[in-house]
Amino acid sequence: MRTPLPHDELRELLGAYALDAVDPDEGAAVDAHVAHCAACRAELHDLSEAAALLGTTHAEPPPEIWDRIAGQLGSAAPAPLRRLPAPRVAPTRRVAWLAAAAVIVLLAGIASLGMVALRQQHQLDRANRALASNGVQQSLDHAALAAAASPGARQVALVDADGARVATMVLVPGGTAYLVPKSMKALDPAHTYQLWGVAGTTAISLAVLGSSPAVTPIAVPAQVQALAVTEENAPGVVASKNRPVARATVT
């Protein structure tokens, strides 16, 4: 019979457990332990959140995935009586944490405008609080989030010749726009990306993005109808002779 692991050893396993990097029996030992140790449970909660952040990325799933999921939802519901054309019976399933719930928002209907405004303000508040922390890039990241959440904001995709998204522009009416790179390969230090705004037949330089672009605030003049990204020699050029590596329509 295996002797239970001492507390110290269990604590040391929490990090690896959060990354799915333990043996099955160690995993079981941690599971059993956190069920009754509040301190370890709290630490595991934090470590698991860090793991989820590590795993945060985004890739558009092919549309077939949802189709396959949707196709199987019917078979998960209880089968209706065959003989009678009865409407589908949907028994309530027990959700343990519901029992204590005092106020839970249900899908009662269309969300009110007030709720929309509340949510956006909530996001802006959180973003603003986060802006108080140090780090310029972190501030820009949060400013971009706040912009994306603000009323009237929209996003356009900058895509390459194959249609793959290279970056996203968050556009805010009357406000600062943000470039959010997605898959812009790093250039050597002698070169830089440059963002152009196209109005009619004129291209105006909007920003020099550097060789490894990060989230960048951009002032986009009202008359810009399209955006283009080129690769240039550092530190950028007044007029480009190069074909765009990515483009987007704004209007």
Place this chain on the structure above:
Amino acid sequence: MRRHIEAGLEEVSDTALVLAVSRWQEDALAELYRRHGGAVYGLARRVLAEQGAAEEIAQEVFLRLWEDPSRFDPERGALRTYLLAQTHSRAVDKLRSNQARRRREERDHREGGWRAPPMELEQEVVDLVVADEVRTAVDGLPREEREAIQLAYFGCYSYRQVAEMLDAPEGTVKSRIRRGLGRLRESLGASVSAAEGRLT
């Protein structure tokens, strides 16, 4: 996919949507997929070699949510955290076969040539901005902690395998992982709230 979604669902919290899923409301699952499908699929794709295997994992995660919504406990953290943990753990299971791991190693040596069809953008900006911050925070970790964490999480190696690969004692690797994750949680704490944005 848009056609499945009623107006107004976008403003409802993840928790309320899971509750609706427990009442067999398919639209609620569709909205959760719209919010989290990209992150789930993105992680599966990042870790595995084959698109088919990643697609399977994405399907399994959401079907599991449909079939057993009570496994998600909002007291224990955000739905996104739960879904990514499910995703990662299934990816580790799939990678257990040496074949799957070998294919993945081959892929890492080739140029990644997978292209996504352009689709809706709304959820993407938040995830990409968070990913940007996470990269910065990970780069700021002490090298040994960063290496141990990356091998364990993205390599899907056990801490024992990581110890072998880094030629370090197992205890040392365990504590590097634990310390490094703790640091990440602290330095990214504000982003967790800012990025979540929706009422949970």
